[in-house]
Amino acid sequence: MHISDGLLSPTILGIFWIICIIMFIIAYFKMGTIFKSEDSEKYIPYIGVLAAVIFAFQFVNYPIPGGTSGHLIGGTLVAVILGPWASLFVLFLVLLVQTTFGDGGILALSANTFNMGIICGIIGFFIVVGLKKILNKTKMNNTLNITLSTGIGAYLSVLLASAICGTQLVLSGIGTYDFVVPAMVIWHSIIGIGEAVISALIIYYILKTKPNFIATQKFFGVN
Amino acid sequence: MEKLKEYKWPLITLFSTIIVLILMLSIGYSLGFLSENPDGLERVLEDVGHEGEGDIWTPILSWIENNYLAGIIGIVLITLIVIGFFYLNKWTKMRK
Numbered sequence: 001m002h003i004s005d006g007l008l009s010p011t012i013l014g015i016f017w018i019i020c021i022i023m024f025i026i027a028y029f030k031m032g033t034i035f036k037s038e039d040s041e042k043y044i045p046y047i048g049v050l051a052a053v054i055f056a057f058q059f060v061n062y063p064i065p066g067g068t069s070g071h072l073i074g075g076t077l078v079a080v081i082l083g084p085w086a087s088l089f090v091l092f093l094v095l096l097v098q099t100t101f102g103d104g105g106i107l108a109l110s111a112n113t114f115n116m117g118i119i120c121g122i123i124g125f126f127i128v129v130g131l132k133k134i135l136n137k138t139k140m141n142n143t144l145n146i147t148l149s150t151g152i153g154a155y156l157s158v159l160l161a162s163a164i165c166g167t168q169l170v171l172s173g174i175g176t177y178d179f180v181v182p183a184m185v186i187w188h189s190i191i192g193i194g195e196a197v198i199s200a201l202i203i204y205y206i207l208k209t210k211p212n213f214i215a216t217q218k219f220f221g222v223n
Numbered sequence: 224m225e226k227l228k229e230y231k232w233p234l235i236t237l238f239s240t241i242i243v244l245i246l247m248l249s250i251g252y253s254l255g256f257l258s259e260n261p262d263g264l265e266r267v268l269e270d271v272g273h274e275g276e277g278d279i280w281t282p283i284l285s286w287i288e289n290n291y292l293a294g295i296i297g298i299v300l301i302t303l304i305v306i307g308f309f310y311l312n313k314w315t316k317m318r319k
């Protein structure tokens with residue numbers, strides 16, 4: 001879903017740069033919760049590890065039937081682990097490094113950050129929180145509840161991001177809305193399955209082995 | 224030395240994860256099971272008949288043609304940048 005330079009119109013790019021800068025300022029002041037404790041410095045190398053994992057997984061394209069391929073975006077996954085605001089910076093930095101390899105454009109970084117950082121990260125996180133509240137009404141245990149919510153949230157966030165990505169292209173004069181947006185959503189509805197499964201498995205593994213690493217414990221009731 | 228002991232597990236995790244990721248990429252590219260097919264967006268652009276985009280800038284690391292090498296450099300680079308960013312963030316917030 002990495003948009004290259006030259007695809008989006010200057011107006012669209014400008015709008016998304018403004019949105020991203022506003023979100024960066026909000027995120028900078030909001031993400032303080034993960035640094036509240038005295039020993040929180042210890043978690044910073046783990047954040048580096050998480051970013052490396054996201055970078056590597058975005059590098060790995062798995063084949064999808066029908067002549068396309070998919071890779072993990074990881075926005076919802078990072079947001080569930082670190083919180084929505086810190087995830088925005090992690091995703092932005094991952095996308096920034098990828099642009100230096102030619103994967104996604106430097107000018108289109110705003111649109112890519114919006115789609116993968118804000119939609120998959122921040123919006124994806126709140127979808128997961130909402131789903132967890134709904135699943136709390138069932139008899140499912142908390143670990144399974146968070147795992148399932150993350151999987152479904154990751155899937156829905158990819159669909160939403162693909163629809164917005166398609167809309168950005170159409171507004172920039174590439175194709176028609178009737179074709180581009182449904183095509184983006186249809187392909188990503190298949191690709192998103194991989195995203196959902198990988199995200200859910202990683203969250204399940206962390207919850208079982210190192211639940212303290214989940215910085216969003218207050219949202220999910222992790223002990 | 225005390226500081227190093229305190230950071231033992233984060234550092235072990237950091238290095239072991241980097242090694243595992245590098246191995247994963249190297250095996251993937253060596254055996255060729257990683258797909259070269261276009262991703263969802265590229266596929267839609269192909270279907271819509273888009274003729275590619277113009278060169279606005281040359282990505283500074285695009286000279287690395289080997290995927291495996293690019294993966295290693297990228298993993299190390301992103302780890303350092305993210306750790307640096309969050310340490311800086313912690314440091315500036317502690318000063319206040």
